[in-house]
Amino acid sequence: MQPKDLYGRQLLLTAAELATLPADVQSRAGLTITASQIQCQRCGSTLDHRTAQLPQKQFYCYQCLNLGRVSSLTPLYHIPEPNEFPQRPKLTWTGHLTSAQAVCAADLQRAFAAHERHLLWAVTGAGKTEMLFPGLAWALQQGWRVAVASPRVDVCLELAPRLQAAFADTTVAVLHGRQTAAYAYRQLTVCTTHQLLRFRAAFDVLVIDEVDAFPFAANQQLYYAVDHAVKPHGAVLYLTATPSDALLRQTRRGQLKLSYLPLRFHQHLLPTIQVTLLPKWWSAIAKGRLPAKLRRWLGAYATSGQRFLIFVPRIDQLTVVQAAIQRQFPTMSGQTVYSADPDRLAKVQQMRQEQVQYLITTTILERGVTFPGIDVLVLGADDPVFSTAALVQIAGRVGRSQQRPTGLVRFVSGSYTRAIKQAQRQIKLVNRKGRRLRDDLSTVPTTAND
Amino acid sequence: MTCLLCQRPLTTKLTLPWLLSWQPVAQPVVCTACWQQFQPIILATACPQCGRAQPHWQVCRDCQRWAAQPDFQNVALFTYNEAMQAYFQHYKFQGDYRLRAVFQTIVQQRLQQLTADQVVTIPVTTATMATRGFNQVTGWLDTGINDGVLTVAKTVAQSQKDRQARLATKQPFGLAPGVDLSGQRIVLVDDVYTTGRTMRHAANLMLENGANSVTGLTLAR
Numbered sequence: 001m002q003p004k005d006l007y008g009r010q011l012l013l014t015a016a017e018l019a020t021l022p023a024d025v026q027s028r029a030g031l032t033i034t035a036s037q038i039q040c041q042r043c044g045s046t047l048d049h050r051t052a053q054l055p056q057k058q059f060y061c062y063q064c065l066n067l068g069r070v071s072s073l074t075p076l077y078h079i080p081e082p083n084e085f086p087q088r089p090k091l092t093w094t095g096h097l098t099s100a101q102a103v104c105a106a107d108l109q110r111a112f113a114a115h116e117r118h119l120l121w122a123v124t125g126a127g128k129t130e131m132l133f134p135g136l137a138w139a140l141q142q143g144w145r146v147a148v149a150s151p152r153v154d155v156c157l158e159l160a161p162r163l164q165a166a167f168a169d170t171t172v173a174v175l176h177g178r179q180t181a182a183y184a185y186r187q188l189t190v191c192t193t194h195q196l197l198r199f200r201a202a203f204d205v206l207v208i209d210e211v212d213a214f215p216f217a218a219n220q221q222l223y224y225a226v227d228h229a230v231k232p233h234g235a236v237l238y239l240t241a242t243p244s245d246a247l248l249r250q251t252r253r254g255q256l257k258l259s260y261l262p263l264r265f266h267q268h269l270l271p272t273i274q275v276t277l278l279p280k281w282w283s284a285i286a287k288g289r290l291p292a293k294l295r296r297w298l299g300a301y302a303t304s305g306q307r308f309l310i311f312v313p314r315i316d317q318l319t320v321v322q323a324a325i326q327r328q329f330p331t332m333s334g335q336t337v338y339s340a341d342p343d344r345l346a347k348v349q350q351m352r353q354e355q356v357q358y359l360i361t362t363t364i365l366e367r368g369v370t371f372p373g374i375d376v377l378v379l380g381a382d383d384p385v386f387s388t389a390a391l392v393q394i395a396g397r398v399g400r401s402q403q404r405p406t407g408l409v410r411f412v413s414g415s416y417t418r419a420i421k422q423a424q425r426q427i428k429l430v431n432r433k434g435r436r437l438r439d440d441l442s443t444v445p446t447t448a449n450d
Numbered sequence: 451m452t453c454l455l456c457q458r459p460l461t462t463k464l465t466l467p468w469l470l471s472w473q474p475v476a477q478p479v480v481c482t483a484c485w486q487q488f489q490p491i492i493l494a495t496a497c498p499q500c501g502r503a504q505p506h507w508q509v510c511r512d513c514q515r516w517a518a519q520p521d522f523q524n525v526a527l528f529t530y531n532e533a534m535q536a537y538f539q540h541y542k543f544q545g546d547y548r549l550r551a552v553f554q555t556i557v558q559q560r561l562q563q564l565t566a567d568q569v570v571t572i573p574v575t576t577a578t579m580a581t582r583g584f585n586q587v588t589g590w591l592d593t594g595i596n597d598g599v600l601t602v603a604k605t606v607a608q609s610q611k612d613r614q615a616r617l618a619t620k621q622p623f624g625l626a627p628g629v630d631l632s633g634q635r636i637v638l639v640d641d642v643y644t645t646g647r648t649m650r651h652a653a654n655l656m657l658e659n660g661a662n663s664v665t666g667l668t669l670a671r
Contacts (some may be wrong), residue, residue: 054584057597065545069545071545071583073580073581
């Protein structure tokens with residue numbers, strides 16, 4: 001093991017690994033134990049005395065076991081981040097930001113430079129990743145260590161190649177739970193938020209993409225991870241299209257600065273949600289029949305070849321829905337994907353490469369993934385798993401390409417739930433603001449943009 | 451409460467027979483779906499020597515090859531299948547000591563049915579004790595520490611070897627000083643019976659030191 005594998009990290013090491021490292025490696029207890037409370041120093045969880053107990057008055061953390069067990073038997077090892085980056089990578093991205101994007105991008109760069117906590121609230125498809133580029137380029141030029149983290153592995157896998165293309169002279173490290181490649185010390189890291197638990201005061205700039213997504217939202221462990229992975233005076237940037245009330249409250253209190261972009265990069269408004277009330281959609285599909293409306297819509301897709309996503313509330317409904325569609329339209333090729341699917345990444349890749357016409361999925365594909373020019377259909381949109389944020393994100397999968405900036409978002413539901421109404425209202429609000437911004441932009445004389 | 455193995459919420463159904471039985475509430479620790487993944491071994495047709503599950507009662511081929519060794523019988527509770535492998539991965543190798551509760555009741559129940567003057571568990575090495583922090587076998591018997599009858603020298607773990615290497619393993623065990631086993635009926639408990647090498651080494655040692663009989667009990671075979 002190389003010392004640089006431990007720069008800015010906190011790891012459990014075997015005796016053999018430790019022997020290969022210099023003697024000045026810092027170590028500290030994995031658990032802090034007092035009479036009243038036990039806290040894991042890696043994930044921050046407060047542990048129950050009885051549950052965490054090992055024989056002979058030892059304790060272990062049962063909350064972050066998947067990353068290797070933290071216990072009172074072995075310490076966590078750490079080498080402070082030295083920012084050992086001899087090369088300063090340049091931005092090789094040659095695209096252009098719209099003027100609205102450029103304003104936000106400048107905001108972000110300023111926030112990085114001022115070591116601030118910042119929130120970028122931009123609608124789905126606003127081009128959040130591209131807006132990061134100037135700020136990230138600046139930070140990398142300073143010799144800073146930068147990470148872009150997301151709660152979703154799919155989001156990471158989509159971000160990594162884009163960042164790699166934008167910073168072609170450096171290698172982007174990708175870290176997530178399913179990978180087999182070894183860890184490498186890099187200036188720019190893309191990882192899942194869980195992987196941040198393995199870092200300690202490592203990053204000068206930490207970007208959390210899709211901050212409102214499961215499992216990050218309301219997960220104390222991951223907030224703790226972010227707080228500790230970033231350097232004490234580092235900058236944290238949260239990105240989202242659907243900020244939670246808690247985040248917005250922080251912006252009102254002034255603990256978090258806010259940039260807001262209500263318009264997509266191609267300056268078209270968000271597609272609005274069309275709700276169709278079909279209370280018995282599930283009982284029909286469970287019998288292998290498609291409701292007439294659904295049959296008509298899918299029939300149109302079968303003839304036009306239009307690609308689409310179908311969202312269902314529960315994993316066990318995936319195959320049933322697919323069977324019903326296959327029976328009616330045997331020529332259309334489709335796949336089902338869910339979180340624990342062993343072929344999940346491969347199937348999403350197939351959809352991206354247009355090898356299949358449709359995917360049936362659960363909320364795992366609600367965000368962060370772009371399939372150009374698709375339509376979306378949500379079955380059972382009244383199910384409690386579809387929160388307002390999830391519905392807005394799902395609607396945001398549509399119309400993301402310049403070639404097809406519009407598309408259909410159809411919800412099949414038993415009733416108008418509060419979440420559906422709020423999602424419609426949110427899209428309407430964002431569109432109203434977006435329209436105003438677009439009108440402002442078009443009245444600005446073109447010379448001002450140069 | 452959530453299932454220890456799949457973390458899904460646990461629900462207990464109150465049935466009329468249970469209500470009328472006046473028994474205390476049995477809090478399950480794993481859900482039915484997870485529990486059904488484990489395959490209990492039917493004692494009536496299992497191999498009488500190693501406890502392996504098989505369709506008909508007979509001494510299995512592996513045990514016929516042990517014929518020259520002193521008499522030793524093992525009782526196993528479950529077939530070593532994928533679910534069991536996953537269980538051991540989490541319990542033993544990842545070190546999630548909470549998971550001892552999954553088999554605590556069933557191991558202790560079975561142990562009570564066997565006649566024993568003394569229960570002896572296979573110990574773990576000092577190095578393992580220092581990193582894992584518990585003995586997975588005594589965990590089911592609710593102490594989690596090496597119980598002190600047997601001692602073990604530093605060895606390569608059996609789980610890292612192939613069959614040939616396992617069978618060639620030299621006696622790793624010794625008797626702790628001051629232990630007297632003469633005339634006693636011993637029940638020897640271990641986690642998995644694979645080739646039988648470990649169990650037989652321990653059994654032979656105790657028989658040589660005067661034990662009257664040694665019966666094995668393992669969770670998996």
